[in-house]
Amino acid sequence: MKVDREKLTSTISSMKGKGYDYLVKITAVDYVDHIDAIYILRDMEAKKDETLEVTLNPKDLWLPTIIDSHKSADWYEREMSEMFGIEIRGRRALRLLLEKWDGTDPPLRKTFQWYAPYNTANPKK
Amino acid sequence: MLINDLVNISFWTGSPDIVYNLIGIVLFVIIVSIIFSVYGYVIGWLERKLIARAQYRHGPTYVGMWGILQNLADLIKLLAKQDLALENADKFLYTVSVPIILALSVFIILILPYSPSLQATNLGFGLIIAFTIISFLPLLMFTSGFATGNKFADISAQRSVLILISYEVPTLIVVAGIAMLSGSYSFQGIIQAQASNFYFAALMPIGLIIFFITMLAEFERPPFDLREADNELIAGWLTDYSSPYYALSLFIDYARMFLGSVLIAILFFGGWLGPILPPIVWLLLKAFIISLFIIMIRATAFRMRIDRILRLGWLWLVPLSLINLIITYIVFVGLPT
Amino acid sequence: MALTRINIGPVHPSTHGVIHLVVDIDGDTIADVEPHIGFLHRGVEKLTETRMYMQNPPYMEKLDYIAPMSYNEAYVAAVESAMGIEVKERAQYIRVILLELQRIASHLLSVGLLCNDLGQMFTGFMWTFKDRDLVLDLLQEAAGSRMFYVNMRLGGLNRDLPPDFADHANETLNYLEKRVTEYENYIEKSPIFTERMKGVGFMSPEEAKNLGVTGPVLRGSGVDYDVRKNNPYYVYEKLHFSTKVLHEGDNFARYKVRMLEMKESIRLVRTALRMLPDGDALGMPVKLRSPNPVNRIATVNRELPRGEVYMYLVADPQKPYRLSMRSPNFINLAALKHITRGQRIADLFAIMGSLDLVMGCVDR
Numbered sequence: 001m002k003v004d005r006e007k008l009t010s011t012i013s014s015m016k017g018k019g020y021d022y023l024v025k026i027t028a029v030d031y032v033d034h035i036d037a038i039y040i041l042r043d044m045e046a047k048k049d050e051t052l053e054v055t056l057n058p059k060d061l062w063l064p065t066i067i068d069s070h071k072s073a074d075w076y077e078r079e080m081s082e083m084f085g086i087e088i089r090g091r092r093a094l095r096l097l098l099e100k101w102d103g104t105d106p107p108l109r110k111t112f113q114w115y116a117p118y119n120t121a122n123p124k125k
Numbered sequence: 126m127l128i129n130d131l132v133n134i135s136f137w138t139g140s141p142d143i144v145y146n147l148i149g150i151v152l153f154v155i156i157v158s159i160i161f162s163v164y165g166y167v168i169g170w171l172e173r174k175l176i177a178r179a180q181y182r183h184g185p186t187y188v189g190m191w192g193i194l195q196n197l198a199d200l201i202k203l204l205a206k207q208d209l210a211l212e213n214a215d216k217f218l219y220t221v222s223v224p225i226i227l228a229l230s231v232f233i234i235l236i237l238p239y240s241p242s243l244q245a246t247n248l249g250f251g252l253i254i255a256f257t258i259i260s261f262l263p264l265l266m267f268t269s270g271f272a273t274g275n276k277f278a279d280i281s282a283q284r285s286v287l288i289l290i291s292y293e294v295p296t297l298i299v300v301a302g303i304a305m306l307s308g309s310y311s312f313q314g315i316i317q318a319q320a321s322n323f324y325f326a327a328l329m330p331i332g333l334i335i336f337f338i339t340m341l342a343e344f345e346r347p348p349f350d351l352r353e354a355d356n357e358l359i360a361g362w363l364t365d366y367s368s369p370y371y372a373l374s375l376f377i378d379y380a381r382m383f384l385g386s387v388l389i390a391i392l393f394f395g396g397w398l399g400p401i402l403p404p405i406v407w408l409l410l411k412a413f414i415i416s417l418f419i420i421m422i423r424a425t426a427f428r429m430r431i432d433r434i435l436r437l438g439w440l441w442l443v444p445l446s447l448i449n450l451i452i453t454y455i456v457f458v459g460l461p462t
Numbered sequence: 463m464a465l466t467r468i469n470i471g472p473v474h475p476s477t478h479g480v481i482h483l484v485v486d487i488d489g490d491t492i493a494d495v496e497p498h499i500g501f502l503h504r505g506v507e508k509l510t511e512t513r514m515y516m517q518n519p520p521y522m523e524k525l526d527y528i529a530p531m532s533y534n535e536a537y538v539a540a541v542e543s544a545m546g547i548e549v550k551e552r553a554q555y556i557r558v559i560l561l562e563l564q565r566i567a568s569h570l571l572s573v574g575l576l577c578n579d580l581g582q583m584f585t586g587f588m589w590t591f592k593d594r595d596l597v598l599d600l601l602q603e604a605a606g607s608r609m610f611y612v613n614m615r616l617g618g619l620n621r622d623l624p625p626d627f628a629d630h631a632n633e634t635l636n637y638l639e640k641r642v643t644e645y646e647n648y649i650e651k652s653p654i655f656t657e658r659m660k661g662v663g664f665m666s667p668e669e670a671k672n673l674g675v676t677g678p679v680l681r682g683s684g685v686d687y688d689v690r691k692n693n694p695y696y697v698y699e700k701l702h703f704s705t706k707v708l709h710e711g712d713n714f715a716r717y718k719v720r721m722l723e724m725k726e727s728i729r730l731v732r733t734a735l736r737m738l739p740d741g742d743a744l745g746m747p748v749k750l751r752s753p754n755p756v757n758r759i760a761t762v763n764r765e766l767p768r769g770e771v772y773m774y775l776v777a778d779p780q781k782p783y784r785l786s787m788r789s790p791n792f793i794n795l796a797a798l799k800h801i802t803r804g805q806r807i808a809d810l811f812a813i814m815g816s817l818d819l820v821m822g823c824v825d826r
Binding site for chain 2: 474
């Protein structure tokens with residue numbers, strides 16, 4: 001199911017009311033020309049999963065937080081923001097969760113430079 | 126009376142010959158030190174072996190026969206390590222407190238009697254001196270914990286004060302019961318009272334259980350080893366002690382184990398009383414069995430939480446020890462003849 | 463009162479791996495816990511994008527090194543789903559048997575470590591570790607290795623079960639059943655254990671769903687969700703078994719769910735061994751070139767010993783385009799902050815032990 005990011009928060013909270021009260025995973029896929037953020041929600045009684053896709057433009061990467069309806073979104077959002085360079089709005093600044101990097105080259109994007117230029121003359125830089 | 130005993134403590138008893146007496150003192154100290162070192166070493170090795178057997182392991186096997194030299198090897202390894210202290214440690218207390226704890230433990234060991242003849246002096250108030258110094262030990266751990274400047278040691282120090290407050294009371298009440306039963310504050314008098322009567326273990330079983338539990342708590346044996354709880358507090362008040370101090374702390378462990386076992390043997394199981402075998406063998410045998418019991422508790426027990434320990438102390442041990450005292454008084458002392 | 467901040471880890475006797483907890487304590491009570499993770503981050507998700515499909519299983523096994531086969535199976539199942547490959551029937555049964563044995567091994571270790579976290583001198587740990595070894599013996603017979611198996615192939619396994627496997631397995635299972643009951647007696651009759659476990663680290667069903675916890679942690683909070691039952695895969699439907707749900711929501715319930723699951727797994731393996739059909743169980747031999755995927759996106763969820771893993775695989779020919787894993791330990795650890803508040807510092811490790819964390823899986 002495709003969702004606009006402006007409607008994301010309201011969609012997820014209304015789905016929570018309808019029984020989709022368990023957040024399985026937030027992740028993202030980099031398709032180079034666009035980035036899909038993926039929210040997987042679950043209705044445990046009806047045994048149904050629902051996948052929400054938010055298509056983002058790589059030049060305008062931000063998402064609203066859904067931490068108000070799902071506390072579990074906390075770490076998923078942090079991970080996604082760190083790995084894809086997606087800004088999460090509506091919550092306090094995010095500390096890096098898994099890695100240490102300078103914030104210029106998100107690791108899970110396809111543009112990620114595998115072998116960083118290494119200064120042999122001065123290894124400390 | 127008190128002054129007389131204090132004069133006695135200088136060992137200038139019997140013969141007026143100072144040199145003769147000094148030789149006697151040195152011999153006594155050497156004999157007791159050998160006894161307690163050998164005992165501590167054997168117990169330290171047995172502790173490893175027995176716990177290993179309880180866990181389907183073999184324990185130390187490599188150093189010496191049946192790994193008997195393993196503890197010595199560990200000691201040498203510890204002494205070979207670098208001695209480090211934190212920058213914000215209180216250097217004086219850091220250096221001094223662990224040796225003082227060991228010295229005080231050994232001092233109590235030296236004032237205990239080991240047989241009718243093997244003792245420093247028959248102190249009229251030996252019981253009081255021993256328990257006063259035992260109460261000091263947690264206080265010293267408190268200072269040494271604060272002196273290292275480590276937060277884990279701080280928490281451990283706070284816990285040791287809490288345990289000190291709540292477990293001293295039942296210990297001393299039980300000890301008061303023993304003094305009442307034997308009519309004496311001296312260890313000799315207590316053992317003589319048991320010779321002419323039953324062992325105190327039979328006369329006050331509640332007192333024995335309480336005393337055993339409080340000794341476990343005072344000497345940091347599981348399940349009360351909260352100050353050294355290695356899960357949360359790494360090594361408790363010993364966290365920032367290294368090399369020689371940590372090695373000394375191992376001595377402290379064995380000294381306290383020996384002390385606790387011998388105290389229980391003297392106070393409740395008649396000390397050296399027993400047929401055929403020489404008195405010192407009987408005392409050590411009884412202490413040894415008590416030590417084995419303490420080791421097996423270590424192999425099986427889970428660690429208690431601090432609030433539960435305090436609850437156990439105040440809600441169970443203190444009232445029970447009072448009941449024990451009252452029963453002892455009514456049954457054995459207060460009955461009019 | 464001023465709070466004291468203590469740093470537990472990254473090197474600490476009881477953190478089950480490399481994790482750094484920044485704990486604010488008020489006296490002996492925890493005011494706040496902030497886990498810092500990532501010490502074992504190897505970037506496996508990115509790494510898979512550069513490897514061929516069947517080059518990846520060894521990486522998957524190193525994620526959860528306590529239950530490696532389960533993770534491996536989840537990945538292979540995702541690839542099979544993308545390629546539209548059916549698993550042979552005998553192979554399905556054998557996979558179920560191996561996965562349940564893996565679950566028993568993992569839970570045994572978890573219970574032993576929990577004893578350790580409660581301050582016992584390694585006795586419970588050593589006992590369960592010895593029994594875990596017997597299960598590993600069975601897995602070695604079946605898969606050829608004790609720790610990292612890499613025995614899943616597309617559509618089947620690398621080899622069939624040896625002919626006398628069923629006898630060995632039944633012998634071991636009979637012994638294990640006796641031992642698990644023994645552990646229950648031995649552990650639960652200790653008043654210190656029950657005192658420290660009951661009512662500690664409470665999580666209500668609503669909170670558990672909101673925090674997104676999975677596996678025994680979720681079922682210990684009274685939410686009846688088990689992927690094996692609710693979204694059955696392989697032959698789990700034919701093997702009648704029940705999910706274990708307890709409603710207390712505390713440490714004890716989580717521990718007890720694992721105990722009950724072990725017994726249920728023993729029963730499951732027995733049934734599967736009895737129903738094991740004849741036929742071929744071998745999968746495709748490992749070659750660099752694998753069949754091209756028919757589905758662009760494959761999603762697979764599996765019940766691991768520690769909870770549910772959700773594989774989201776975007777498939778390219780020969781290589782994954784993107785593999786996203788929902789790690790059960792990752793989200794269970796995220797809940798730690800919420801359930802430790804107001805507990806004693808000694809209980810922090812009891813709670814961590816009851817969550818049963820493996821850091822390799824948290825950091826990926």
